[in-house]
Amino acid sequence: MYNQLYLLLSTLLISTCSALEYRDCGNGQVKGIKVDVCDSDQETCVLTKGKPFQVELDFIPEHDADSVTFHVSSLVFGFPVELPVENNDACGQNLIECPVKAGKRTKFTYEGKVDEAIPMSSVTVVFNLKSGDTELACVESDLELQDPTPEDKKEDEQLTHQEL
Numbered sequence: 001m002y003n004q005l006y007l008l009l010s011t012l013l014i015s016t017c018s019a020l021e022y023r024d025c026g027n028g029q030v031k032g033i034k035v036d037v038c039d040s041d042q043e044t045c046v047l048t049k050g051k052p053f054q055v056e057l058d059f060i061p062e063h064d065a066d067s068v069t070f071h072v073s074s075l076v077f078g079f080p081v082e083l084p085v086e087n088n089d090a091c092g093q094n095l096i097e098c099p100v101k102a103g104k105r106t107k108f109t110y111e112g113k114v115d116e117a118i119p120m121s122s123v124t125v126v127f128n129l130k131s132g133d134t135e136l137a138c139v140e141s142d143l144e145l146q147d148p149t150p151e152d153k154k155e156d157e158q159l160t161h162q163e164l
Contacts, residue, residue, distance in 0.1 A: 020045050025126060026138035031105070032058040033139055046144045048152060049116040057108040057127070057137065065100040065131030067091055070108070075124040075140075090129065100136065108137075114145060121145050 020038055024030045036054040038045035047053055068090040073080040091098035096108045108129060122144050129136040 020141055022139045022141040024138065025140045026135055027062065029059045029061060029137045030057065030139045031060060033141065034058075044122075044142050044144050046146055047114050048146050048148050049114045049118060050148050051152065052111060052113045054109065054111045057110075057129070057139065058105065059108070059129070059137040060105050061100050061102055061136040063100075063131065063134050063136065064102050065134070065136060066098065067131055068096050068098060068100060068108075068136065069130050070095070070110070071128040071130060073126045073128075075126065080126055096129075100131070116148065118145060 020033045020035050021043060022030065022033045034056045035045050035047070037047060037051065069088045070085075070090050071082060071088060072085070073082040075081075087093065090096045090108060095110055096106065100106055122142065124140060124142050126138065126140045128138045
């Protein structure tokens with residue numbers, strides 16, 4: 001469940017992407033964050049549990065980096081709780097072009113799916129990109145999670161039958 005929550009919170013975009021409201025919690029390196037399924041007319045991004053999403057983080061790092069890891073935490077009563085991740089190697093998973101060069105605009109792209117078992121409906125996510133102990137980018141954003149509609153479940157069933 002935590003891995004799926006992490007995938008959701010890795011929150012954080014391509015084709016018909018919409019910009020997401022965010023707070024830079026680092027040194028101003030983040031230039032934008034987009035989520036492909038978010039509605040640009042809404043103040044808060046709404047993700048549907050069980051549905052895939054794609055996130056793109058645009059930033060300008062202050063440091064060179066040969067390796068990059070990503071970390072996601074959720075704010076619980078104002079305190080960050082890091083979520084466990086099986087593989088947070090952004091370079092190894094080709095989520096970012098490595099090596100990262102200081103001063104060069106860089107994109108980190110991630111695809112995930114929100115676990116339907118997550119009980120929360122709203123969450124503040126803190127997303128960090130690091131090289132060792134050096135922070136390359138930090139962003140915080142509020143997300144809303146919604147349960148899938150009957151139509152969403154019907155679409156999923158149809159896709160499953162087509163895959164068989």
